[in-house]
Amino acid sequence: MKTFEPLNVGSMVLANRIMVPAMVTRLSGEDGFVNQDIVDRYVRYAQGEVGLIVVEAMAVHRAKSGPLLRISDDQFIAGLADLVRRIHDTSDSRVVPQIIHFLKVAKSGWRQTVDMLSLADIDRIVEEFGDAVARAREAGFDGAELHSAHAYTLASFVSRTNPRKDDYGGQTLESRLRLIGRIFENLRRKVGDDFPVGVRYNADEFIKDGYTVNDAKLIGLRLAELGAAYLSLSVGGKFEDALHIPGQVPYPYTGYSGDRTMPGDWYPPVTHAHYAAEIKAFLKAHGYDAPVATTGKISDPDDVERLLASGAVDIIGIARGLLADPDWPKKVHNGERDRIVRCDYCNVCKHLDGTHMRVICALWPQGSLQAPLDGLGDAAPQWGGAGANLTASVQNGSALLKWSKAAGAVRYDVHRCDDLGKVSFVDAVKVTRWEDKDILAGRQYRYFVRAYGATGAGSAPSNTVQLDLPAPDYLARTPNREVA
Amino acid sequence: MKTFEPLNVGSMVLANRIMVPAMVTRLSGEDGFVNQDIVDRYVRYAQGEVGLIVVEAMAVHRAKSGPLLRISDDQFIAGLADLVRRIHDTSDSRVVPQIIHFLKVAKSGWRQTVDMLSLADIDRIVEEFGDAVARAREAGFDGAELHSAHAYTLASFVSRTNPRKDDYGGQTLESRLRLIGRIFENLRRKVGDDFPVGVRYNADEFIKDGYTVNDAKLIGLRLAELGAAYLSLSVGGKFEDALHIPGQVPYPYTGYSGDRTMPGDWYPPVTHAHYAAEIKAFLKAHGYDAPVATTGKISDPDDVERLLASGAVDIIGIARGLLADPDWPKKVHNGERDRIVRCDYCNVCKHLDGTHMRVICALWPQGSLQAPLDGLGDAAPQWGGAGANLTASVQNGSALLKWSKAAGAVRYDVHRCDDLGKVSFVDAVKVTRWEDKDILAGRQYRYFVRAYGATGAGSAPSNTVQLDLPAPDYLARTPNREVA
Numbered sequence: 024m025k026t027f028e029p030l031n032v033g034s035m036v037l038a039n040r041i042m043v044p045a046m047v048t049r050l051s052g053e054d055g056f057v058n059q060d061i062v063d064r065y066v067r068y069a070q071g072e073v074g075l076i077v078v079e080a081m082a083v084h085r086a087k088s089g090p091l092l093r094i095s096d097d098q099f100i101a102g103l104a105d106l107v108r109r110i111h112d113t114s115d116s117r118v119v120p121q122i123i124h125f126l127k128v129a130k131s132g133w134r135q136t137v138d139m140l141s142l143a144d145i146d147r148i149v150e151e152f153g154d155a156v157a158r159a160r161e162a163g164f165d166g167a168e169l170h171s172a173h174a175y176t177l178a179s180f181v182s183r184t185n186p187r188k189d190d191y192g193g194q195t196l197e198s199r200l201r202l203i204g205r206i207f208e209n210l211r212r213k214v215g216d217d218f219p220v221g222v223r224y225n226a227d228e229f230i231k232d233g234y235t236v237n238d239a240k241l242i243g244l245r246l247a248e249l250g251a252a253y254l255s256l257s258v259g260g261k262f263e264d265a266l267h268i269p270g271q272v273p274y275p276y277t278g279y280s281g282d283r284t285m286p287g288d289w290y291p292p293v294t295h296a297h298y299a300a301e302i303k304a305f306l307k308a309h310g311y312d313a314p315v316a317t318t319g320k321i322s323d324p325d326d327v328e329r330l331l332a333s334g335a336v337d338i339i340g341i342a343r344g345l346l347a348d349p350d351w352p353k354k355v356h357n358g359e360r361d362r363i364v365r366c367d368y369c370n371v372c373k374h375l376d377g378t379h380m381r382v383i384c385a386l387w388p389q390g391s392l393q394a395p396l397d398g399l400g401d402a403a404p405q406w407g408g409a410g411a412n413l414t415a416s417v418q419n420g421s422a423l424l425k426w427s428k429a430a431g432a433v434r435y436d437v438h439r440c441d442d443l444g445k446v447s448f449v450d451a452v453k454v455t456r457w458e459d460k461d462i463l464a465g466r467q468y469r470y471f472v473r474a475y476g477a478t479g480a481g482s483a484p485s486n487t488v489q490l491d492l493p494a495p496d497y498l499a500r501t502p503n504r505e506v507a
Numbered sequence: 508m509k510t511f512e513p514l515n516v517g518s519m520v521l522a523n524r525i526m527v528p529a530m531v532t533r534l535s536g537e538d539g540f541v542n543q544d545i546v547d548r549y550v551r552y553a554q555g556e557v558g559l560i561v562v563e564a565m566a567v568h569r570a571k572s573g574p575l576l577r578i579s580d581d582q583f584i585a586g587l588a589d590l591v592r593r594i595h596d597t598s599d600s601r602v603v604p605q606i607i608h609f610l611k612v613a614k615s616g617w618r619q620t621v622d623m624l625s626l627a628d629i630d631r632i633v634e635e636f637g638d639a640v641a642r643a644r645e646a647g648f649d650g651a652e653l654h655s656a657h658a659y660t661l662a663s664f665v666s667r668t669n670p671r672k673d674d675y676g677g678q679t680l681e682s683r684l685r686l687i688g689r690i691f692e693n694l695r696r697k698v699g700d701d702f703p704v705g706v707r708y709n710a711d712e713f714i715k716d717g718y719t720v721n722d723a724k725l726i727g728l729r730l731a732e733l734g735a736a737y738l739s740l741s742v743g744g745k746f747e748d749a750l751h752i753p754g755q756v757p758y759p760y761t762g763y764s765g766d767r768t769m770p771g772d773w774y775p776p777v778t779h780a781h782y783a784a785e786i787k788a789f790l791k792a793h794g795y796d797a798p799v800a801t802t803g804k805i806s807d808p809d810d811v812e813r814l815l816a817s818g819a820v821d822i823i824g825i826a827r828g829l830l831a832d833p834d835w836p837k838k839v840h841n842g843e844r845d846r847i848v849r850c851d852y853c854n855v856c857k858h859l860d861g862t863h864m865r866v867i868c869a870l871w872p873q874g875s876l877q878a879p880l881d882g883l884g885d886a887a888p889q890w891g892g893a894g895a896n897l898t899a900s901v902q903n904g905s906a907l908l909k910w911s912k913a914a915g916a917v918r919y920d921v922h923r924c925d926d927l928g929k930v931s932f933v934d935a936v937k938v939t940r941w942e943d944k945d946i947l948a949g950r951q952y953r954y955f956v957r958a959y960g961a962t963g964a965g966s967a968p969s970n971t972v973q974l975d976l977p978a979p980d981y982l983a984r985t986p987n988r989e990v991a
Contacts, residue, residue, distance in 0.1 A: 183773065190903070195944040197904025197979065208981040231748075231763040235774050241947055248949070249985055264715075264748065264763065279715040279748065279763055289667065290719050297781075308927055419674070420681025443792055460679040463725055465732070495681065497692040501733055 025331040026324070027356055030074070030338065032314050033219030033252035035165045037074035037338070038115040040331050041352045044255065044318050044340035045077045045121035045168070045223070047376045050392075055082070055093025057102035060381075062109055063393050069113035070396070071349035072356070075338070076116050077223075077255075078106070080123035080170050083148075083155040089272075089379045094122060094155045103162035111163070120162075121223065122155045123170040124148055124177065132267040137179045138186045145191060145202060148176065153209040156220060166219035166252055169206065173260030173284065174275030177203055178225060181242060183234035184263065196238060200245050207249040219252030226298035229259035229280040236298050240305040247311035254306075255316040255340060256299040259283035274377045285343070286320045288368040288450070293326050295319035300335035316340050322366055324355045346372055347384045348479065349394050362479035364394075365436065367451040386451055388433050388477045401478035404432040411485030413472055422459040422468060422490050429474035429482050436481075440469040465494030509815040510808070511840055514558070514822065516798050517703030517736035519649045521558035521822075522599040524815050525836045528739065528802050528824035529561045529605035529652070529707070531575075531860045534876075539566070539577025541586035544865075546593055547877050553597035554880070555833035556840070559822070560600050561707075561739075562590070564607035564654050567632075567639040573756075573863045578606060578639045587646035595647070604646075605707065606639045607654040608632055608661065616751040621663045622670045629675060629686060632660065637693040640704060650703030650736055653690065657744030657768065658759030661687055662709060665726060667718035668747065680722060684729050691733040703736030710782035713743035713764040720782050724789040731795035738790075739800040739824060740783040743767035758861045769827070770804045772852040772934070777810050779803035784819035800824050806850055808839045830856055831868045832963065833878050846963035848878075849920065851935040870935055872917050872961045885962035888916040895969030897956055906943040906952060906974050913958030913966050920965075924953040949978030 030037045050060040068076050081092035081099075093099050103120070110118045126135035140148075152169065159167040171177035179185065180202045185193030192198045203222070210220060224246070226239045234242075243254050264278030276284055286294045299317035306313060314337035321327060322344030330336050345351055348364035355363070364386055371385040381392065388395055406429050413426040424437065437457050440446045450457060462468055469489045474482040514521045534544040552560050565576035565583075577583050587604070594602045610619035624632075636653065643651040655661035663669065664686040669677030676682045687706070694704060708730070710723045718726075727738050748762030760768055770778045783801035790797060798821035805811060806828030814820055829835055832848035839847070848870055855869040871878055890913045897910040908921065921934045921941050934941060946952055953973045958966040 195904040196946070197948050201979065201981070204979055204981040204985075208985045211985050229763065231761075231766050232773075233763075237773060237775055238945070241945070245947055248982060277715075279713065279717075282715050289716075289721060291721055420679040461722070461725070462680070463729055464681050495685065495688055497685070497688040498732060501688075501692045501695050 024328055026328050026339075030314060032075070032221070033166065034217050035117050035219050035252070037117055038072070039074040039352055039356070040338050041073050041327070042075040042255070042316055042338050042340045043068050043073050043077060043345050044257070044342045045079050045170070046342050046346060046382070047079050048382045049090045049376060049379055050381055051090050051092050053088070053090055055091060055095070055099060057092065057106045060392060061092070062106055065106060065118070066109050066113050067349045067393050068345060069110045069116040071345070071351060072114050072353045073116050073345060073349070074352070076110065076118040077168055078118060078120045080121045083122055083124050083151040086125065086127065088125070094120060094158050095151070097158065100158050100162050103158070103164070107163040117165040119164050119166040119168050119219075119221065120159050121168045121170050122152065122159065123175055124151065125175045126179070128262070128272050130270055130272050132273060134262055134273065136186060137176070137191070148202070149205045149209050152206045153213040156210040156218070157213045160214050160218050166221065168221045168223055168255065169203070171203055171222050171224040172257040173225070174262045174265075177206075181224065182228060183238060184230070184232055196241060200242065204245070204249060207251075211250070221253035221255060222246050222251045223255040223257055225258050225260075226256040226295060226302060227258045228261060229283045230261045230263045233261070233263075236301055239298065240302050243302045243306055244309055244311070247306055247309075247313045251313055253314040253316060253338065254302070255318070255338070256295070256302065257284060257318055258295050258298070276373060276377060285370060285373045286368070287370050290320055290368075292320050292323065293330070296321065296330055296336060303336055314338055318342060320368060322351070324360055343368065343372060346382075347386050347394070350397050350478075354479070361481060364475070364479050365448055365451060385453075386434050395477035397478045401476050401480045402431060403480040404429040404474035404476055404482045406474070406482055406485070411472060413470065413485040413488050415470060415488040415490045417490065417492055418458070420464055422462060422470070422492070423456065424459070424470055424472070424488070425456045426472055426485055428455055431476055432474035432482070433477045434475050435472045436475060438471050438473070442466045442468070462492065464492040465498060467491050508812055510812050510823075514798060516559070516705070517650060518701050519601050519703045519736070521601055522556070523558040523836055523840075524822050525557050525811070526559040526739070526800055526822050526824045527552050527557050527561060527829050528741070528800075528826045529563050529654070530826050530830060530866070531563050532866045533574045533860060533863055534865055535574050535576050537572070537574055539575060539579070539583060541576065541590045544876060545576070546590055549590060549602070550593050550597050551833045551877050552829065553594045553600040555829070555835060556598050556837045557600050557829060557833070558836070560594065560602040561652055562602060562604045564605045567606055567608050567635040570609065570611065572609070578604060578642050579635070581642065584642050584646050587642070587648070591647040601649040603648050603650040603652050603703070603705065604643050605652045605654050606636065606643065607659055608635065609659045610663070612746070612756050614754055614756050616757060618746055618757065620670060621660070621675075632686070633689050633693050636690045637697040640694040640702070641697045644698050644702050650705065652705045652707055652739065653687070655687055655706050655708040656741040657709065658746045658749075661690075665708065666712060667722060668714070668716055680725060684726065688729070688733060691735075695734070705737035705739060706730050706735045707739040707741055709742050709744075710740040710779060710786060711742045712745060713767045714745045714747045717745070717747075720785055723782065724786050727786045727790055728793055728795070731790055731793075731797045735797055737798040737800060737822065738786065739802070739822070740779070740786065741768060741802055742779050742782070760857060760861060769854060769857045770852070771854050774804055774852075776804050776807065777814070780805065780814055780820060787820055798822055802826060804852060806835070808844055827852065827856060830866075831870050831878070834881050834962075838963070845965060848959070848963050849932055849935060869937075870918050879961035881962050885960050885964045886915060887964040888913040888958040888960055888966045890958070890966055890969070895956065897954065897969040897972050899954060899972040899974045901974065901976055902942070904948055906946060906954070906976070907940065908943070908954055908956070908972070909940045910956055910969055912939055915960055916958035916966070917961045918959050919956045920959060921954065921956050926950045926952065946976065948976040949982060951975050
């Protein structure tokens with residue numbers, strides 16, 4: 024499988040093409056130091072043998088924020104070095120920190136925008152990024168990633184909505200690119216040529232008057248010219264359309280653009296890979312080979328392999344899917360796909376992040392702060408003597424499923440077979456009932472469930488139930504109703 | 508060319524696969540009657556020999572609004588019948604009215620939502636649509652189109668954000684589909700089986716928590732079951748993210764979702780066809796053959812032919828491109844592509860619609876209320892004795908082009924050749940200067956312009972200018988700058 028072929032990313036070699044993109048954990052304190060929970064979270068990914076771990080955004084500056092890692096001072100290096108050592112001691116996973124600068128946001132809803140920065144402020148940001156990358160190298164990281172996506176300073180400069188009127192301003196694409204260009208120049212002087220520095224940026228801003236893939240192609244070309252070790256594409260996540268709940272600091276994933284950053288269960292899978300593929304093709308046409316990563320609701324091993332084998336992209340970022348099951352790479356590699364704890368894109372993790380709560384996965388056993396470790400209590404759950412006893416009934420145009428508890432079950436996966444015979448995993452739940460609201464009356468659906476233990480061992484499938492939903496009254500009475 | 512193969516749409520035969528989608532003209536009065544300007548606008552499309560003309564939305568009810576056609580009473584039939592007769596007398600173009608119901612919106616920003624409607628209100632809407640379709644048939648239209656897209660009543664019921672709690676409510680997809688289902692049942696009783704009734708609906712709502720193509724596939728399947736003659740896909744255009752300018756009625760194309768409905772010049776071409784293609788494939792898999800139309804920044808004849816020849820979709824809707832040049836179908840058919848007045852997606856037309864001004868195209872000759880008629884004054888403009896004298900200079904990271912006037916020119920098309928040798932039409936302007944803000948310094952670009960007369964006859968190309976933009980200072984100083 025292409026998925027498990029090694030990949031050179033600058034001077035770093037990834038053992039496979041799977042990446043944990045930066046995900047806020049809210050496990051650190053406000054002091055910004057690495058703590059044991061943080062170490063446990065990232066070592067857990069290394070245990071799963073993922074190719075590249077991007078550690079959650081750490082600030083290059085001292086600005087006040089919620090729970091957030093820091094790389095803004097030499098005092099943070101020791102903790103970061105320990106984190107890196109622990110990861111490297113665990114497996115071949117490579118690890119880079121995501122490095123971020125952000126502007127001020129207030130509970131009143133006021134926020135600082137890039138046009139409020141003086142040229143001295145800009146010079147300071149340039150130095151802060153360079154110093155932070157130097158600290159990353161000193162801490163032993165395999166590289167670093169600049170955060171130029173979503174609602175943060177670098178992305179706001181690159182944005183098509185950048186309101187500045189000067190050489191760093193929004194009138195031309197060149198001006199918008201000036202800050203990140205100067206940052207690369209500066210960091211190269213500070214860390215030399217060999218330290219791989221990638222960039223995460225938006226393929227599409229998904230806001231009114233925001234940039235689209237048209238600009239993202241040119242932005243990618245400039246980043247390649249600057250020697251970016253890899254380009255990691257995200258989308259959206261902007262303040263411009265964020266909700267403001269009075270008394271709360273606006274969270275840039277509460278608007279439509281935030282829906283796109285972490286597409287929920289009502290989005291199709293592999294939501295944004297076509298943007299990354301278009302950018303990759305554009306770079307190739309210009310003679311640049313920098314690896315391109317895509318993210319956005321990808322976790323099916325077949326989708327991953329298809330995207331990689333076609334050459335559309337080079338790295339697949341799996342965020343929520345790896346939070347749910349850090350052992351995804353190891354399980355796929357070992358032919359144990361059936362044991363993957365499958366993300367159902369319920370976005371409880373996103374909600375926890377938005378409310379500054381410690382981020383966990385709702386599919387983990389109750390009370391766990393980390394994904395359960397393979398090898399501990401992974402016996403398959405057993406249906407009781409009466410079996411799963413799955414039943415289905417129609418309720419207001421939806422299908423209501425109920426079943427019995429299985430001994431040792433942590434969760435249940437629901438599978439649906441549609442009228443064309445296509446079987447899909449449709450949801451994962453901890454209770455023994457589920458409602459299907461996304462079906463059409465007048466058609467036939469079948470369902471079964473399976474119970475799973477903490478680390479992914481599955482029970483036998485339940486009995487299969489078939490539901491013939493009566494056609495709606497108006498359809499039966501419509502004269503020229505077509506019948507396929 | 509597949510583009511010019513006839514297509515059966517229910518009992519109606521289209522001479523080709525090009526459609527004018529419904530576009531507000533603001534040419535009617537508030538009385539809702541067809542007037543001479545309206546007749547002229549639509550006859551002009553028939554002169555261009557487009558396959559299907561969808562006349563702008565006409566209201567099924569009496570609610571107050573700005574300039575808008577009406578089909579809410581028998582008194583409107585005579586004017587509509589005259590419009591249809593004039594179109595049919597002109598060419599083989601088929602013509603259907605788009606039929607709309609909308610809820611109340613106030614200058615305060617308040618708007619009526621579907622949960623404020625009683626069951627009696629819903630029953631009334633069902634009857635109003637049926638009566639309107641019957642009037643369309645009486646007026647001689649070849650069919651009708653229900654408007655279930657954007658911010659209007661039918662779309663608000665189908666929306667994933669529908670807040671009702673009853674059988675017409677948002678809890679299940681079935682409930683959201685109930686109103687349009689009952690409307691089809693009712694209209695079939697009123698107009699029989701043979702009158703083709705298509706539906707325009709959103710492939711994606713492009714709002715927070717809005718539906719995506721996942722639901723759009725199932726919605727399309729239900730519409731096919733109901734015997735919809737064709738499905739015409741649009742996107743976005745919602746009130747949920749519309750700007751509210753105090754003292755003005757909110758206009759549902761002012762937010763991000765409205766950016767998507769009429770993608771501007773910063774969007775890639777053929778922005779939304781992949782959604783329509785996915786829906787078409789889903790319908791086919793279920794045995795339904797209803798023609799599917801796509802729209803959204805399509806006007807290049809090669810893009811049109813590619814989409815049709817591949818079977819991805821059956822009909823191409825060209826809105827702004829046909830406003831700019833209603834003779835697009837005739838010119839492409841006659842091998843006169845070079846004479847097409849090319850839309851540059853400046854969206855002046857969108858802005859006129861939003862401010863209730865009469866909608867024209869900015870590329871037409873000054874003062875024209877309709878597209879200039881082929882055969883009248885279509886001599887090619889001539890550069891003066893000194894030639895076009897095109898010059899280019901660098902200005903703040905952008906390229907500034909200037910050139911001389913050409914005698915008889917109505918507009919100038921700017922063409923750019925990028926560093927890979929790809930030549931593109933990049934803008935159309937009425938003045939003799941243009942600034943290119945979307946280029947990367949350090950690369951080489953070439954430009955030429957052509958002057959055009961009112962109906963599309965072009966001058967000789969200008970001289971070509973080459974611009975070598977010096978690389979930005981930071982790039983030259985970045986040590987490991989990659990050079991392709």
